[in-house]
Amino acid sequence: MSQEQLDKPITYDVKEEAEKIPATEEKEKGVVADASGEQAKGEEVNEKKVAANPPASEGTITIGEALEAAVLTAGNKPVEWSDAAAIQAAEVRATGRTNIMPGGVAASAQSAATLNARANSDDDKTTLAVVLAGARSKLPSDKPATRKDAEGVTGAEMRNDPHLTTFPTGVAASVAAAARINQAK
Numbered sequence: 001m002s003q004e005q006l007d008k009p010i011t012y013d014v015k016e017e018a019e020k021i022p023a024t025e026e027k028e029k030g031v032v033a034d035a036s037g038e039q040a041k042g043e044e045v046n047e048k049k050v051a052a053n054p055p056a057s058e059g060t061i062t063i064g065e066a067l068e069a070a071v072l073t074a075g076n077k078p079v080e081w082s083d084a085a086a087i088q089a090a091e092v093r094a095t096g097r098t099n100i101m102p103g104g105v106a107a108s109a110q111s112a113a114t115l116n117a118r119a120n121s122d123d124d125k126t127t128l129a130v131v132l133a134g135a136r137s138k139l140p141s142d143k144p145a146t147r148k149d150a151e152g153v154t155g156a157e158m159r160n161d162p163h164l165t166t167f168p169t170g171v172a173a174s175v176a177a178a179a180r181i182n183q184a185k
Contacts, residue, residue, distance in 0.1 A: 059185055060144035063094035064136035066178035067105065073169035075129030078116050082161040083128060084109040086171040089156035093149045094142050105131065105138045128171070145178035 061069075067090055077083070088106035092098060100106045112126035119125045136142060154172040158164050166172045 060182045061178035062136070062142040063090050063145050063149060063175060063178070064139045064142040066090070066145050066174045067132050067135035067171065069178070070169075070171045070174040071129045071132045073174060074167060074171075075127060075132075077128050077167065077170065078122060078125035079109055079112040079128055079131055080116065080161075081113050082157045083167070083171055084113040085160035086153050086157035086166075086175075087131070089153045090149070090171065090175055091139065093152055094139050096141070101140070103138075105135050108138075132171075144182050145175050147179050147183060150176040150179040 067087065084106070087109040088100060091100070091104060091106040095101075100110070108131045112131050116125040150172070153175045154166055157166045157170065157172040
């Protein structure tokens with residue numbers, strides 16, 4: 001699989017997927033193939049269809065999408081501790097897990113904030129665009145952004161900022177905008 005395929009976001013047609021899935025669990029029978037790619041004779045395997053990132057309600061903006069939107073508005077901003085805290089809060093709210101996943105968005109943000117605090121010039125600092133690129137694919141699960149999610153992310157960003165403020169177009173602002181749009185629907 002190429003890097004381009006790995007970076008490409010997973011998209012779903014919710015109506016089409018809903019029509020495919022009956023009320024009971026469906027198993028798909030597939031034929032086992034050997035390492036050479038040839039079909040093995042008579043062998044079958046039962047596999048469950050499981051979506052990596054289940055589709056959210058149609059027309060809502062998820063927390064992962066809000067994180068990716070922050071790249072468009074504040075992508076050139078170097079990652080600071082407040083950004084890392086906001087990203088961690090967003091990941092916790094999206095996944096429902098209280099611990100940071102190794103290799104996840106929050107872990108990358110914390111690492112970038114640590115390195116940026118030690119960097120001598122702005123050119124050596126890691127930006128939000130690098131950390132948040134492909135955020136949806138790095139989250140094992142995602143959910144639509146709500147007002148409580150926006151409040152939690154905003155609080156985390158403010159608590160970790162020396163001036164107790166948020167960046168106007170940063171992570172908290174993106175999640176808050178997503179929550180406002182979702183609430184209006």
